[in-house]
Amino acid sequence: MALIVQKFGGTSVGSTEKIKNVAKRVLRSQQQGRQMVVVLSAMSGQTDKLISMAAEMQPLPDLREMDMLLATGEQVTVALFAMAVKAAGSDAVSLLGDQVRILTEARHTKARIREIDTELIRKHLDAGKVVVVAGFQGVTEDGDITTLGRGGSDTTAVALAAALKADSCEIYTDVEGVYTTDPNICAQARKIDMITYDEMLELASLGAKVLEIRSVGLAKRYSVPLHVRSTFSENEGTWVVEEDRIMESMLVSGITYSRKEARITIKGVPDQPGVASKIFQPISNAGIMVDMIIQNTREGQLTDITFTVLRADYLRTMDILKQTAAVVGAESVTGDESIAKISIVGVGMRNHSGIASTMFQVMANEGINIMMIATSEIKVSCIIAEKYTELAVRSLHAAFALDKTKPPVEE
Numbered sequence: 475m476a477l478i479v480q481k482f483g484g485t486s487v488g489s490t491e492k493i494k495n496v497a498k499r500v501l502r503s504q505q506q507g508r509q510m511v512v513v514l515s516a517m518s519g520q521t522d523k524l525i526s527m528a529a530e531m532q533p534l535p536d537l538r539e540m541d542m543l544l545a546t547g548e549q550v551t552v553a554l555f556a557m558a559v560k561a562a563g564s565d566a567v568s569l570l571g572d573q574v575r576i577l578t579e580a581r582h583t584k585a586r587i588r589e590i591d592t593e594l595i596r597k598h599l600d601a602g603k604v605v606v607v608a609g610f611q612g613v614t615e616d617g618d619i620t621t622l623g624r625g626g627s628d629t630t631a632v633a634l635a636a637a638l639k640a641d642s643c644e645i646y647t648d649v650e651g652v653y654t655t656d657p658n659i660c661a662q663a664r665k666i667d668m669i670t671y672d673e674m675l676e677l678a679s680l681g682a683k684v685l686e687i688r689s690v691g692l693a694k695r696y697s698v699p700l701h702v703r704s705t706f707s708e709n710e711g712t713w714v715v716e717e718d719r720i721m722e723s724m725l726v727s728g729i730t731y732s733r734k735e736a737r738i739t740i741k742g743v744p745d746q747p748g749v750a751s752k753i754f755q756p757i758s759n760a761g762i763m764v765d766m767i768i769q770n771t772r773e774g775q776l777t778d779i780t781f782t783v784l785r786a787d788y789l790r791t792m793d794i795l796k797q798t799a800a801v802v803g804a805e806s807v808t809g810d811e812s813i814a815k816i817s818i819v820g821v822g823m824r825n826h827s828g829i830a831s832t833m834f835q836v837m838a839n840e841g842i843n844i845m846m847i848a849t850s851e852i853k854v855s856c857i858i859a860e861k862y863t864e865l866a867v868r869s870l871h872a873a874f875a876l877d878k879t880k881p882p883v884e885e
């Protein structure tokens with residue numbers, strides 16, 4: 475019998491009425507002859523509410539107690555859900571992370587799953603029950619409750635699907651799937667039917683919010699087919715699968731943007747061994763993540779280094795860098811907070827040249843200056859002035875014909 479793991483996010487279980495509807499939907503799947511494991515988030519807004527209550531108790535809440543508190547959000551929805559299934563004349567059982575035994579590391583509020591015991595779940599499935607598991611939580615070897623980090627219910631669902639060798643893992647959310655770009659800024663954005671794990675990883679890390687990134691990495695590692703779809707319609711959503719399952723891959727699958735970054739330049743540093751290390755060591759010691767880095771050597775043994783950090787870290791990084799500049803004898807330190815990173819992503823880029831140059835041409839046609847460029851095997855990113863974000867996204871979307879269904883790769 476097919477086994478499906480279905481995960482419903484906070485907006486899908488945001489009220490008792492919604493929970494009843496989701497229960498009916500799960501039962502329809504079960505009646506088609508499937509064993510059903512359901513993973514739920516807390517009601518939308520609940521986790522945030524708990525976090526702010528904790529802050530009223532302690533400015534920096536104790537992490538063990540934080541996990542005790544946060545895990546309650548999901549306990550509410552799984553219990554209500556099991557009741558809804560029973561009221562509809564079927565049988566269900568709700569289970570918390572420690573009851574299943576989702577064993578995690580002891581890193582409170584950011585725990586990683588080490589192992590899942592499937593015995594209890596199997597027993598209930600074999601008895602014909604819908605098994606409803608609280609997302610986002612686990613337990614340490616010592617019996618302490620842990621949580622997996624924000625959005626962690628996706629990871630619970632994928633990890634369960636892997637452990638149970640489920641046929642697929644369906645992630646239900648409030649949108650129809652993964653889009654070619656953000657529909658809020660590009661009306662032509664289209665739902666993607668199929669995408670590879672690697673593309674999804676790039677899109678997720680570049681700011682697409684549909685799937686928690688850790689869960690995609692896990693799905694890739696264990697080859698769990700993911701289906702991201704809407705709770706509020708019967709339409710097929712987006713399948714995230716292995717590359718060889720996609721017949722017609724696209725040159726570019728999606729376009730993302732991020733307005734969360736800032737650019738910093740340190741000018742005129744001596745071009746000698748050890749300088750980059752002197753510049754970046756204090757930044758990394760401060761726990762600041764650096765994204766793109768460009769170094770340009772000028773004549774006269776001097777070099778300029780430009781890099782990006784999260785905007786939230788901008789002022790702190792500038793402070794650190796000004797101190798370093800004095801030490802290494804740099805000419806100046808300048809920065810720019812109003813930048814955006816625009817990226818195109820697609821596995822088709824691996825075997826086709828000219829994708830990056832098309833991107834640059836599109837920017838040129840729109841009069842948009844490119845400040846920095848970075849590439850990976852399946853991605854090209856450009857840093858531009860933030861005010862051109864929408865224009866760049868829309869023009870690229872049109873240029874790569876993402877509004878058309880399945881443009882085939884040219885041979």
Ligand code: ASP
Pocket residue numbers: 483484515516521522547609610623624625626627628
């Ligand atoms: N309730 C948790 C959160 O809001 C986990 C989740 O919904 O995935 O982050």
Ligand code: MG
Pocket residue numbers: 483484625628686
């Ligand atoms: Mg979520």
